[in-house]
Amino acid sequence: MWNNAKDRMLRERATEVIPGGMYGHQSVALMPEDTPQFFIKAEGTRITDVDGNVYIDFMCAYGPNLLGYNHPDVMRAVSDQQSRIDASTGPSPLIVDLAEAMVSMISHADWAMFCKNGSDATMMALMIARAYRGKRKVLVARKAYHGSMPWSTPRPAGVVDEDRAHVIYFDYGDPQSLKDAVVSADGDLAGIFATPYRHDVFADQSMPDREYAQVARDLADEHDALLIVDDVRAGFRVTRDCTWESIGVRPDLSAWGKVLGNGQPISALMGNNRARDAASQIYATGSYWFAAVPMAAALETLRIIRETKYLEDMHRIGKAFRDGLNAQAKDIGIGVRCTGPETLPMLQFEDDPDFRVCYGFCRAAMKRGVYLSPYHNMFTNAAMTETDIAQTLEATGAAFEEIKSNRASLQPSTKVMAMTGS
Ligand code: PMP
Structure with missing residues (x-):
């Protein structure tokens, strides 16, 4: 069962000794609520947070992970x-x-x-x-x-x-x-x-x-x-x-x-x-x-x-991810826009001016073991396989269901509104 007790404790300690608790692009201040801030392991396509939750990582260290962590x-x-x-x-x-x-x-x-x-x-x-x-x-x-x-x-x-x-x-x-x-x-x-x-x-x-x-x-x-x-x-x-x-x-x-x-x-x-x-x-x-x-x-x-054909593999996997997301969104009747190269996918939702739906979706996927970003382009890596995408789509399918049922109760993040001026 997903929990973040250690992450929350570390954040409290960090607030005392690190300005703002964390700085720069790896601060999770702009990420959905509960997004883990601290990680203890990165291997292949997966990252493990300090509480032991494992995620298929679509941020790839914000880019550096091209071939899989610890290739x-x-x-x-x-x-x-x-x-x-x-x-x-x-x-x-x-x-x-x-x-x-x-x-x-x-x-x-x-x-x-x-x-x-x-x-x-x-x-x-x-x-x-x-x-x-x-x-x-x-x-x-x-x-x-x-x-x-x-x-x-x-x-x-x-x-x-x-x-x-x-x-x-x-x-x-x-x-x-x-x-x-x-x-x-x-x-x-x-x-x-x-x-x-x-x-x-x-x-x-x-x-x-x-x-x-x-x-x-x-x-x-x-x-x-x-x-x-x-x-x-x-x-x-x-x-x-x-x-x-x-x-x-x-x-x-x-x-x-x-x-x-x-x-x-x-x-x-x-x-x-x-x-x-x-x-x-x-x-x-x-x-x-x-x-x-x-x-x-x-x-x-x-x-x-x-x-190697790392790039062709990444395109194929990125396309499977994008096609899968588009198909799930269509089936459930939620409009999404997947833009950019397949190897650097960006996901946004229709009728979502303050990003609350996208944030709700990424949070729901995160709790099911898939780390996505609602505001920054994502990254695929060459270690990802069709099995990883199948597992990812299982989580995103459930995340689509979740936001469909709780869309009316989703709230925008105040930090995001301040950032985007929405
Ligand atoms: N240019 C672009 C297009 C970037 O995406 C980044 C990092 N996100 C940088 C420059 C700065 O790179 P770094 O964070 O390694 O200094």
Whole structure:
């Protein structure tokens, strides 16, 4: 029987010693009531919370779990490397092997720099774009997430206007809005940031059309600025290359993170020769950026990406999940929208402006052993099988029944209403 007594106790302790009880994207403050905050095990497709409840995990550590938690080949590479050298006085030869491997896989790229988090990579992209021609303005789509730095964080606390004085916002997917933003840069355009497709929180996902991506490319060229694709979230879940390669548009820079080491801490910035000098001029570094163990994990992850059909398997499983959800919703007469790539599914409900139905549904699925998100896109991983999806659909089928019967009593979360302004 599901219970969360230990989780509740830990949360109380955390409130005393961790600001707000928890911070950042892994705080469950915005998740449905009772969502566990603390976990003690992650293996394959499953996570186990501190009370021993096991979930099929459709958040995949918010991305890093690509091949299954503790993938045996990756973990072997980790332990082999651990016995030799990790963080040290200088990088190991693996940094060259890894740069070569990434350059050989990412078509637009001639060089690589490695760091720890996605925010490190997008910050380097910002600096390189400015170092490139000494210009200042960067274009960013409204509501797009590019990390937790002052220029990009979604929260205003601790940020001053000057941090964003040279950030100009435009509407994602709208070529005219992009053109207008370029005009307002008034000859001072350093770079254009692009998420590979629209994956904002609390919103349906949408794929970009080629024309929009091409307009971004052309505007960057016309103004001698850099085009940057932020592939931190979608990288290697859509294609084995930069995600915009699939629509035929090549950026100058692309930011990578999350999946690179299948959970080991490593991210990357990839760039072309146009951006090479600027990249060699900026000062960007960190105590752990050169550590060898995550690089060994990344080399093995990349080998699996190249040599196996992990991506095709993920698409098949993601499609089975999506088709199953759609069929269940139709049968029970509840409108849902499943949007985005099958490997990064987003679920929203019709007639649910304050998200109460979606929250009720995810809570009901969670109590039946399936961890979903009602506001953020989800992730599949290559360890998921048809059996996992059958088990997932058993839980979601019961969750649909539950919200159908108690829909009238569902309440919106006050935190969500404050966030979304609904
Ligand atoms: N860009 C995108 C598109 C992301 O999804 C994220 C993380 N959710 C980041 C940047 C920042 O990555 P990190 O949390 O590793 O700093």
